[in-house]
Amino acid sequence: MDVRVDYGMCQDHGQCAIAAPKVFQMDDDGKLVYDKHPDDSQRDEVEEAADVCPVQAIFLDES
Amino acid sequence: MSTDQLTDAPFLNLADPTFSVQSDAVRQAREASWFAHTSYGLAVLRYDEVSKLMKDRRLRQGSWAWPAHNGVNEGPFAHWWSSALLNLEGDDHHRLRRLMNPAFSPKLIGGLVPRFQALANELIDGFHERGRCDFASEFAEPYAARVIAIMLGIPEGEWKKIAAWSNDIGLALGVTLKQDLAKVEAALEGLYEYADELIADRRKNPGDDFVSRLVLAERDGEHLSHDELRVSLVLLIFGGMDTTRNQLGLALQTFMKYPDQWKLLAERPELGKAAVEEVMRVNPTVTWVTREALEDFEYQGLEIKAGTTIHLLSESAGTDPRVIEGEPFDLTAERVPHFGFGGGAHHCLGHFVARSDMSEALPLLAQRLKNPTIDGIATWLPLSGNTGPIFLPIAFERG
Numbered sequence: 001m002d003v004r005v006d007y008g009m010c011q012d013h014g015q016c017a018i019a020a021p022k023v024f025q026m027d028d029d030g031k032l033v034y035d036k037h038p039d040d041s042q043r044d045e046v047e048e049a050a051d052v053c054p055v056q057a058i059f060l061d062e063s
Numbered sequence: 064m065s066t067d068q069l070t071d072a073p074f075l076n077l078a079d080p081t082f083s084v085q086s087d088a089v090r091q092a093r094e095a096s097w098f099a100h101t102s103y104g105l106a107v108l109r110y111d112e113v114s115k116l117m118k119d120r121r122l123r124q125g126s127w128a129w130p131a132h133n134g135v136n137e138g139p140f141a142h143w144w145s146s147a148l149l150n151l152e153g154d155d156h157h158r159l160r161r162l163m164n165p166a167f168s169p170k171l172i173g174g175l176v177p178r179f180q181a182l183a184n185e186l187i188d189g190f191h192e193r194g195r196c197d198f199a200s201e202f203a204e205p206y207a208a209r210v211i212a213i214m215l216g217i218p219e220g221e222w223k224k225i226a227a228w229s230n231d232i233g234l235a236l237g238v239t240l241k242q243d244l245a246k247v248e249a250a251l252e253g254l255y256e257y258a259d260e261l262i263a264d265r266r267k268n269p270g271d272d273f274v275s276r277l278v279l280a281e282r283d284g285e286h287l288s289h290d291e292l293r294v295s296l297v298l299l300i301f302g303g304m305d306t307t308r309n310q311l312g313l314a315l316q317t318f319m320k321y322p323d324q325w326k327l328l329a330e331r332p333e334l335g336k337a338a339v340e341e342v343m344r345v346n347p348t349v350t351w352v353t354r355e356a357l358e359d360f361e362y363q364g365l366e367i368k369a370g371t372t373i374h375l376l377s378e379s380a381g382t383d384p385r386v387i388e389g390e391p392f393d394l395t396a397e398r399v400p401h402f403g404f405g406g407g408a409h410h411c412l413g414h415f416v417a418r419s420d421m422s423e424a425l426p427l428l429a430q431r432l433k434n435p436t437i438d439g440i441a442t443w444l445p446l447s448g449n450t451g452p453i454f455l456p457i458a459f460e461r462g
Binding site for chain 2: 012014015018019030048051052054055
Protein backbone atom coordinates (compact mmCIF):
# COMPACT_ATOMS: atom_id res chain seq x y z
CA MET A 1 0.00 0.00 0.00
CA ASP A 2 1.04 3.63 -0.53
CA VAL A 3 1.07 6.15 2.30
CA ARG A 4 1.74 9.87 2.09
CA VAL A 5 2.01 12.40 4.90
CA ASP A 6 1.60 16.07 4.04
CA TYR A 7 4.54 17.49 5.97
CA GLY A 8 3.16 21.00 5.45
CA MET A 9 0.20 20.02 7.64
CA CYS A 10 1.92 17.56 10.01
CA GLN A 11 2.42 19.00 13.51
CA ASP A 12 4.32 15.99 14.94
CA HIS A 13 1.63 15.22 17.53
CA GLY A 14 2.57 11.54 17.13
CA GLN A 15 -0.95 10.05 17.28
CA CYS A 16 -0.11 8.00 14.15
CA ALA A 17 2.90 6.51 15.93
CA ILE A 18 0.56 5.34 18.71
CA ALA A 19 -1.95 3.88 16.23
CA ALA A 20 0.50 2.25 13.78
CA PRO A 21 3.94 2.06 15.41
CA LYS A 22 5.36 -0.25 12.73
CA VAL A 23 4.73 2.36 10.03
CA PHE A 24 5.05 5.71 11.82
CA GLN A 25 7.72 6.65 14.33
CA MET A 26 8.91 9.85 16.00
CA ASP A 27 12.68 10.33 15.70
CA ASP A 28 14.96 11.63 18.46
CA ASP A 29 14.09 15.22 17.54
CA GLY A 30 10.36 14.45 17.81
CA LYS A 31 9.89 14.59 14.03
CA LEU A 32 7.75 12.07 12.14
CA VAL A 33 9.42 9.45 9.97
CA TYR A 34 7.37 6.80 8.17
CA ASP A 35 7.34 3.91 5.73
CA LYS A 36 5.86 5.12 2.43
CA HIS A 37 5.12 1.57 1.20
CA PRO A 38 4.17 -0.59 4.17
CA ASP A 39 3.02 -4.18 3.81
CA ASP A 40 -0.71 -4.67 3.28
CA SER A 41 -0.86 -6.45 6.64
CA GLN A 42 -0.55 -2.95 8.19
CA ARG A 43 -3.66 -1.62 6.48
CA ASP A 44 -5.98 -1.53 9.53
CA GLU A 45 -3.36 0.25 11.62
CA VAL A 46 -2.55 2.78 8.89
CA GLU A 47 -6.24 3.52 8.34
CA GLU A 48 -6.60 4.04 12.07
CA ALA A 49 -3.58 6.38 12.03
CA ALA A 50 -5.10 8.42 9.19
CA ASP A 51 -8.40 8.56 11.07
CA VAL A 52 -6.98 9.81 14.37
CA CYS A 53 -4.47 12.30 12.94
CA PRO A 54 -5.53 15.58 14.61
CA VAL A 55 -4.71 17.57 11.46
CA GLN A 56 -5.80 14.82 8.99
CA ALA A 57 -2.45 14.89 7.17
CA ILE A 58 -2.21 11.17 6.27
CA PHE A 59 -3.32 9.96 2.85
CA LEU A 60 -3.63 6.38 1.57
CA ASP A 61 -3.45 4.81 -1.86
CA GLU A 62 -3.72 7.93 -3.99
CA SER A 63 -3.21 7.32 -7.66
CA MET B 64 22.58 29.80 29.52
CA SER B 65 24.53 32.05 31.87
CA THR B 66 23.41 32.71 35.42
CA ASP B 67 22.74 36.34 34.44
CA GLN B 68 20.28 35.37 31.75
CA LEU B 69 18.60 32.92 34.11
CA THR B 70 18.08 35.47 36.85
CA ASP B 71 17.10 38.09 34.25
CA ALA B 72 14.25 35.91 32.96
CA PRO B 73 10.91 37.49 33.87
CA PHE B 74 8.78 36.29 36.79
CA LEU B 75 5.02 35.72 36.53
CA ASN B 76 2.90 34.97 39.58
CA LEU B 77 0.45 32.46 38.10
CA ALA B 78 -1.05 31.70 41.51
CA ASP B 79 -2.20 35.32 42.03
CA PRO B 80 -6.01 35.33 41.54
CA THR B 81 -5.70 38.66 39.66
CA PHE B 82 -3.06 37.28 37.26
CA SER B 83 -4.19 37.35 33.62
CA VAL B 84 -2.64 35.41 30.75
CA GLN B 85 -3.67 38.35 28.53
CA SER B 86 -1.97 41.02 30.67
CA ASP B 87 0.73 43.47 29.57
CA ALA B 88 3.06 41.69 31.99
CA VAL B 89 2.80 38.51 29.93
CA ARG B 90 3.24 40.44 26.66
CA GLN B 91 6.36 42.16 28.02
CA ALA B 92 7.74 38.89 29.37
CA ARG B 93 7.20 37.29 25.94
CA GLU B 94 9.26 40.04 24.31
CA ALA B 95 12.01 39.69 26.91
CA SER B 96 12.34 35.90 26.92
CA TRP B 97 10.81 32.66 25.61
CA PHE B 98 10.12 31.57 29.17
CA ALA B 99 9.38 33.04 32.58
CA HIS B 100 9.87 31.76 36.10
CA THR B 101 6.62 31.45 38.01
CA SER B 102 5.33 30.82 41.50
CA TYR B 103 5.17 27.15 40.48
CA GLY B 104 7.68 26.06 37.81
CA LEU B 105 8.19 27.64 34.41
CA ALA B 106 5.91 29.37 31.90
CA VAL B 107 6.66 29.09 28.18
CA LEU B 108 5.46 32.11 26.21
CA ARG B 109 6.40 31.91 22.53
CA TYR B 110 4.89 29.90 19.69
CA ASP B 111 7.86 27.80 18.61
CA GLU B 112 8.89 26.76 22.10
CA VAL B 113 5.31 25.96 23.15
CA SER B 114 4.87 23.90 19.98
CA LYS B 115 8.03 21.87 20.57
CA LEU B 116 7.68 21.35 24.33
CA MET B 117 4.00 20.38 23.96
CA LYS B 118 5.15 17.24 22.11
CA ASP B 119 8.51 16.64 23.80
CA ARG B 120 8.70 13.10 25.14
CA ARG B 121 10.95 14.13 28.01
CA LEU B 122 7.83 15.70 29.52
CA ARG B 123 4.71 14.00 30.82
CA GLN B 124 1.23 15.43 31.22
CA GLY B 125 1.48 17.75 34.21
CA SER B 126 -1.70 17.26 36.20
CA TRP B 127 -1.20 13.66 37.31
CA ALA B 128 -0.03 14.60 40.82
CA TRP B 129 -2.76 17.21 41.39
CA PRO B 130 -4.72 15.26 44.05
CA ALA B 131 -1.51 14.42 45.96
CA HIS B 132 -0.38 18.08 45.78
CA ASN B 133 -3.64 18.88 47.53
CA GLY B 134 -3.33 16.21 50.20
CA VAL B 135 -5.67 13.68 48.56
CA ASN B 136 -3.80 10.38 48.27
CA GLU B 137 -6.56 7.78 48.24
CA GLY B 138 -10.26 7.26 47.74
CA PRO B 139 -12.55 7.35 44.72
CA PHE B 140 -11.36 10.72 43.38
CA ALA B 141 -7.66 9.83 43.60
CA HIS B 142 -8.41 6.49 41.90
CA TRP B 143 -10.44 8.12 39.11
CA TRP B 144 -7.80 10.75 38.47
CA SER B 145 -4.90 8.32 38.36
CA SER B 146 -6.68 5.85 36.05
CA ALA B 147 -8.03 8.44 33.60
CA LEU B 148 -6.46 8.59 30.14
CA LEU B 149 -5.32 12.16 30.70
CA ASN B 150 -2.98 11.09 33.47
CA LEU B 151 -1.61 7.86 32.01
CA GLU B 152 1.65 7.67 30.06
CA GLY B 153 3.50 5.24 27.80
CA ASP B 154 2.04 1.81 27.01
CA ASP B 155 -0.85 2.14 29.49
CA HIS B 156 -1.87 5.40 27.81
CA HIS B 157 -1.42 4.10 24.28
CA ARG B 158 -3.45 0.94 24.86
CA LEU B 159 -6.40 2.86 26.30
CA ARG B 160 -6.17 5.65 23.71
CA ARG B 161 -6.26 3.16 20.86
CA LEU B 162 -9.32 1.44 22.29
CA MET B 163 -11.08 4.79 22.68
CA ASN B 164 -10.03 6.51 19.44
CA PRO B 165 -12.54 4.87 17.09
CA ALA B 166 -15.49 6.20 19.13
CA PHE B 167 -14.24 9.72 18.35
CA SER B 168 -13.56 9.19 14.66
CA PRO B 169 -14.18 12.23 12.45
CA LYS B 170 -16.14 9.86 10.16
CA LEU B 171 -18.84 9.52 12.79
CA ILE B 172 -19.38 13.23 13.36
CA GLY B 173 -20.90 14.22 10.00
CA GLY B 174 -24.21 12.51 10.77
CA LEU B 175 -24.59 14.59 13.92
CA VAL B 176 -24.41 17.98 12.20
CA PRO B 177 -28.19 18.33 11.64
CA ARG B 178 -28.76 17.54 15.32
CA PHE B 179 -26.22 20.18 16.39
CA GLN B 180 -27.97 22.75 14.17
CA ALA B 181 -31.44 21.83 15.45
CA LEU B 182 -30.22 22.05 19.03
CA ALA B 183 -28.63 25.48 18.49
CA ASN B 184 -31.84 26.80 16.92
CA GLU B 185 -34.06 25.34 19.65
CA LEU B 186 -31.97 27.02 22.36
CA ILE B 187 -31.93 30.36 20.52
CA ASP B 188 -35.75 30.10 20.10
CA GLY B 189 -35.99 29.97 23.90
CA PHE B 190 -34.83 33.58 24.35
CA HIS B 191 -34.92 35.16 20.87
CA GLU B 192 -38.20 37.08 21.42
CA ARG B 193 -36.75 38.81 24.48
CA GLY B 194 -33.74 40.20 22.61
CA ARG B 195 -31.58 39.39 25.63
CA CYS B 196 -30.31 36.38 27.57
CA ASP B 197 -27.69 35.06 29.91
CA PHE B 198 -25.59 33.46 27.21
CA ALA B 199 -23.80 31.19 29.70
CA SER B 200 -26.87 29.49 31.22
CA GLU B 201 -29.31 29.84 28.32
CA PHE B 202 -27.06 28.80 25.47
CA ALA B 203 -23.50 27.71 26.22
CA GLU B 204 -24.23 25.31 29.08
CA PRO B 205 -27.30 23.54 27.68
CA TYR B 206 -25.65 23.33 24.27
CA ALA B 207 -22.49 21.72 25.65
CA ALA B 208 -24.44 19.36 27.92
CA ARG B 209 -26.99 18.30 25.33
CA VAL B 210 -24.29 17.60 22.76
CA ILE B 211 -22.89 15.17 25.31
CA ALA B 212 -26.35 13.67 25.80
CA ILE B 213 -26.57 13.19 22.01
CA MET B 214 -23.17 11.52 21.97
CA LEU B 215 -24.06 9.21 24.86
CA GLY B 216 -27.41 8.34 23.30
CA ILE B 217 -29.38 9.38 26.39
CA PRO B 218 -32.56 11.49 26.49
CA GLU B 219 -31.51 15.13 26.05
CA GLY B 220 -33.80 16.07 28.95
CA GLU B 221 -31.33 14.39 31.32
CA TRP B 222 -28.70 17.04 30.66
CA LYS B 223 -29.29 18.96 33.91
CA LYS B 224 -28.49 15.91 36.01
CA ILE B 225 -25.23 15.27 34.11
CA ALA B 226 -24.30 18.97 34.16
CA ALA B 227 -24.80 19.24 37.93
CA TRP B 228 -22.50 16.26 38.63
CA SER B 229 -19.96 17.56 36.17
CA ASN B 230 -19.96 21.00 37.80
CA ASP B 231 -19.36 19.42 41.20
CA ILE B 232 -16.46 17.37 39.88
CA GLY B 233 -15.08 20.66 38.54
CA LEU B 234 -14.55 21.74 42.15
CA ALA B 235 -11.69 19.24 42.16
CA LEU B 236 -9.68 21.53 39.89
CA GLY B 237 -9.71 24.33 42.47
CA VAL B 238 -7.18 24.79 45.24
CA THR B 239 -9.98 24.02 47.73
CA LEU B 240 -10.09 20.39 46.57
CA LYS B 241 -9.59 19.00 50.05
CA GLN B 242 -12.52 20.97 51.54
CA ASP B 243 -14.72 20.11 48.56
CA LEU B 244 -13.74 16.44 48.44
CA ALA B 245 -17.01 15.06 49.87
CA LYS B 246 -19.02 16.93 47.24
CA VAL B 247 -16.63 15.89 44.46
CA GLU B 248 -16.82 12.24 45.47
CA ALA B 249 -20.61 12.30 45.80
CA ALA B 250 -20.80 13.64 42.22
CA LEU B 251 -18.32 11.03 41.07
CA GLU B 252 -20.44 8.30 42.64
CA GLY B 253 -23.56 9.69 40.95
CA LEU B 254 -21.87 9.72 37.55
CA TYR B 255 -20.41 6.23 38.09
CA GLU B 256 -23.87 4.81 38.85
CA TYR B 257 -25.25 6.54 35.80
CA ALA B 258 -22.36 5.21 33.68
CA ASP B 259 -22.84 1.67 35.08
CA GLU B 260 -26.48 1.67 33.98
CA LEU B 261 -25.56 2.96 30.54
CA ILE B 262 -22.85 0.34 30.11
CA ALA B 263 -25.17 -2.48 31.21
CA ASP B 264 -27.88 -1.27 28.87
CA ARG B 265 -25.55 -0.98 25.85
CA ARG B 266 -24.11 -4.43 26.48
CA LYS B 267 -27.66 -5.76 26.13
CA ASN B 268 -28.84 -3.38 23.40
CA PRO B 269 -25.88 -2.05 21.45
CA GLY B 270 -26.67 0.85 19.11
CA ASP B 271 -24.57 3.26 17.11
CA ASP B 272 -24.06 5.69 19.99
CA PHE B 273 -20.75 6.41 21.47
CA VAL B 274 -21.20 4.34 24.68
CA SER B 275 -21.98 1.27 22.54
CA ARG B 276 -18.83 1.92 20.52
CA LEU B 277 -16.73 2.01 23.66
CA VAL B 278 -18.39 -1.10 25.09
CA LEU B 279 -17.75 -2.97 21.83
CA ALA B 280 -14.26 -1.51 21.25
CA GLU B 281 -11.76 -4.26 20.63
CA ARG B 282 -8.14 -4.39 19.55
CA ASP B 283 -5.98 -7.50 19.37
CA GLY B 284 -8.60 -9.38 21.35
CA GLU B 285 -8.60 -6.82 24.14
CA HIS B 286 -11.55 -4.79 25.40
CA LEU B 287 -12.00 -1.93 27.84
CA SER B 288 -12.60 -3.34 31.32
CA HIS B 289 -15.68 -2.25 33.25
CA ASP B 290 -13.55 0.02 35.44
CA GLU B 291 -11.86 1.56 32.39
CA LEU B 292 -15.24 2.15 30.77
CA ARG B 293 -16.76 3.97 33.75
CA VAL B 294 -13.61 5.98 34.44
CA SER B 295 -13.45 6.98 30.78
CA LEU B 296 -17.13 7.89 30.48
CA VAL B 297 -16.86 10.18 33.48
CA LEU B 298 -13.74 11.79 32.00
CA LEU B 299 -15.51 12.32 28.68
CA ILE B 300 -18.59 13.85 30.28
CA PHE B 301 -16.49 16.07 32.51
CA GLY B 302 -13.91 16.90 29.82
CA GLY B 303 -16.47 17.79 27.18
CA MET B 304 -18.88 19.82 29.26
CA ASP B 305 -17.10 22.76 30.86
CA THR B 306 -14.59 23.22 28.04
CA THR B 307 -17.27 23.57 25.36
CA ARG B 308 -19.49 25.70 27.59
CA ASN B 309 -16.61 28.05 28.40
CA GLN B 310 -15.24 28.16 24.86
CA LEU B 311 -18.62 29.22 23.45
CA GLY B 312 -18.87 32.05 25.98
CA LEU B 313 -15.33 33.15 25.19
CA ALA B 314 -16.17 33.06 21.48
CA LEU B 315 -19.06 35.47 22.00
CA GLN B 316 -16.81 37.73 24.09
CA THR B 317 -14.24 37.89 21.30
CA PHE B 318 -16.83 38.51 18.59
CA MET B 319 -18.36 41.37 20.63
CA LYS B 320 -14.92 42.97 20.45
CA TYR B 321 -14.82 42.48 16.67
CA PRO B 322 -18.41 43.14 15.47
CA ASP B 323 -17.39 43.24 11.80
CA GLN B 324 -16.19 39.64 12.08
CA TRP B 325 -19.56 38.62 13.62
CA LYS B 326 -21.34 40.20 10.63
CA LEU B 327 -18.98 38.43 8.27
CA LEU B 328 -19.70 35.08 9.95
CA ALA B 329 -23.46 35.66 9.55
CA GLU B 330 -22.99 36.38 5.85
CA ARG B 331 -20.56 33.52 5.26
CA PRO B 332 -21.56 30.60 7.56
CA GLU B 333 -18.92 28.41 5.88
CA LEU B 334 -16.44 30.41 8.00
CA GLY B 335 -17.75 28.56 11.09
CA LYS B 336 -14.72 26.26 11.14
CA ALA B 337 -12.31 29.17 10.79
CA ALA B 338 -14.23 30.99 13.56
CA VAL B 339 -13.61 28.14 16.00
CA GLU B 340 -9.89 28.05 15.18
CA GLU B 341 -9.45 31.82 15.35
CA VAL B 342 -11.34 32.13 18.66
CA MET B 343 -9.35 29.29 20.21
CA ARG B 344 -6.12 30.91 19.09
CA VAL B 345 -6.79 34.30 20.71
CA ASN B 346 -9.16 33.35 23.54
CA PRO B 347 -8.79 29.67 24.54
CA THR B 348 -10.60 28.32 27.61
CA VAL B 349 -7.51 26.24 28.41
CA THR B 350 -5.14 29.15 29.00
CA TRP B 351 -2.26 26.84 29.76
CA VAL B 352 -1.39 23.19 29.33
CA THR B 353 0.91 21.74 31.97
CA ARG B 354 3.77 19.31 31.57
CA GLU B 355 6.22 17.84 34.05
CA ALA B 356 9.85 17.01 33.25
CA LEU B 357 10.52 13.25 33.46
CA GLU B 358 14.32 13.72 33.47
CA ASP B 359 16.98 16.43 33.78
CA PHE B 360 17.62 18.02 30.39
CA GLU B 361 18.77 21.19 28.71
CA TYR B 362 16.46 23.14 26.44
CA GLN B 363 17.74 26.20 24.57
CA GLY B 364 20.46 26.59 27.17
CA LEU B 365 18.06 26.31 30.11
CA GLU B 366 18.63 23.48 32.60
CA ILE B 367 15.31 21.83 33.35
CA LYS B 368 15.32 19.47 36.34
CA ALA B 369 13.21 16.32 36.57
CA GLY B 370 9.95 17.14 38.34
CA THR B 371 9.80 20.75 37.10
CA THR B 372 6.27 21.86 36.18
CA ILE B 373 6.08 23.67 32.85
CA HIS B 374 3.05 25.79 31.91
CA LEU B 375 2.65 26.12 28.15
CA LEU B 376 0.69 29.35 27.67
CA SER B 377 -1.65 28.69 24.75
CA GLU B 378 -2.96 32.24 24.20
CA SER B 379 0.48 33.84 24.54
CA ALA B 380 1.83 31.38 21.94
CA GLY B 381 -1.19 31.84 19.68
CA THR B 382 -0.79 35.63 19.59
CA ASP B 383 3.03 35.63 19.37
CA PRO B 384 3.97 38.34 16.85
CA ARG B 385 6.79 36.07 15.64
CA VAL B 386 4.21 33.95 13.83
CA ILE B 387 1.06 36.11 13.65
CA GLU B 388 0.84 39.07 11.29
CA GLY B 389 -1.95 41.39 10.16
CA GLU B 390 -5.25 41.94 11.95
CA PRO B 391 -5.40 40.52 15.49
CA PHE B 392 -8.65 38.63 14.75
CA ASP B 393 -9.56 37.73 11.19
CA LEU B 394 -11.61 34.72 10.06
CA THR B 395 -10.19 34.93 6.55
CA ALA B 396 -6.50 34.95 7.51
CA GLU B 397 -4.22 31.92 7.11
CA ARG B 398 -2.99 31.05 10.60
CA VAL B 399 -0.58 28.64 12.21
CA PRO B 400 -2.30 25.92 14.29
CA HIS B 401 -3.29 26.95 17.83
CA PHE B 402 -2.81 25.01 21.08
CA GLY B 403 -6.36 25.20 22.42
CA PHE B 404 -6.64 21.39 22.22
CA GLY B 405 -3.19 20.77 23.68
CA GLY B 406 -0.93 18.55 21.58
CA GLY B 407 1.25 15.49 21.36
CA ALA B 408 0.19 12.15 22.86
CA HIS B 409 -2.42 13.91 25.04
CA HIS B 410 -3.98 15.94 22.21
CA CYS B 411 -7.67 16.39 23.06
CA LEU B 412 -9.53 13.19 22.20
CA GLY B 413 -12.84 14.97 21.62
CA HIS B 414 -11.61 17.75 19.35
CA PHE B 415 -13.44 16.57 16.21
CA VAL B 416 -16.73 16.70 18.15
CA ALA B 417 -15.92 20.06 19.76
CA ARG B 418 -14.82 21.59 16.45
CA SER B 419 -17.93 20.34 14.71
CA ASP B 420 -20.49 21.37 17.33
CA MET B 421 -19.03 24.86 17.82
CA SER B 422 -18.59 25.48 14.10
CA GLU B 423 -22.31 24.75 13.61
CA ALA B 424 -23.45 26.87 16.56
CA LEU B 425 -21.45 30.05 15.90
CA PRO B 426 -22.79 30.94 12.41
CA LEU B 427 -26.39 30.31 13.55
CA LEU B 428 -25.81 32.58 16.53
CA ALA B 429 -24.26 35.23 14.27
CA GLN B 430 -27.30 35.13 11.99
CA ARG B 431 -29.92 35.31 14.72
CA LEU B 432 -28.20 37.46 17.38
CA LYS B 433 -27.21 40.66 15.54
CA ASN B 434 -24.96 43.25 17.17
CA PRO B 435 -24.70 41.53 20.57
CA THR B 436 -23.58 43.74 23.45
CA ILE B 437 -23.01 43.19 27.15
CA ASP B 438 -26.27 43.91 29.01
CA GLY B 439 -25.38 44.26 32.68
CA ILE B 440 -22.41 42.98 34.60
CA ALA B 441 -20.79 39.80 33.32
CA THR B 442 -18.79 37.66 35.74
CA TRP B 443 -15.79 35.60 34.70
CA LEU B 444 -13.49 32.95 36.07
CA PRO B 445 -9.91 34.22 36.53
CA LEU B 446 -7.99 34.57 33.26
CA SER B 447 -5.72 31.66 34.14
CA GLY B 448 -6.00 27.85 34.26
CA ASN B 449 -9.33 27.01 32.61
CA THR B 450 -11.30 30.21 32.10
CA GLY B 451 -14.74 31.31 30.86
CA PRO B 452 -17.89 33.20 31.78
CA ILE B 453 -19.94 32.45 34.90
CA PHE B 454 -22.70 34.91 33.92
CA LEU B 455 -22.81 36.57 30.51
CA PRO B 456 -25.84 38.84 30.08
CA ILE B 457 -26.19 40.09 26.50
CA ALA B 458 -28.68 42.10 24.46
CA PHE B 459 -29.01 41.75 20.69
CA GLU B 460 -31.10 42.72 17.69
CA ARG B 461 -33.17 39.88 16.36
CA GLY B 462 -32.02 38.48 13.07
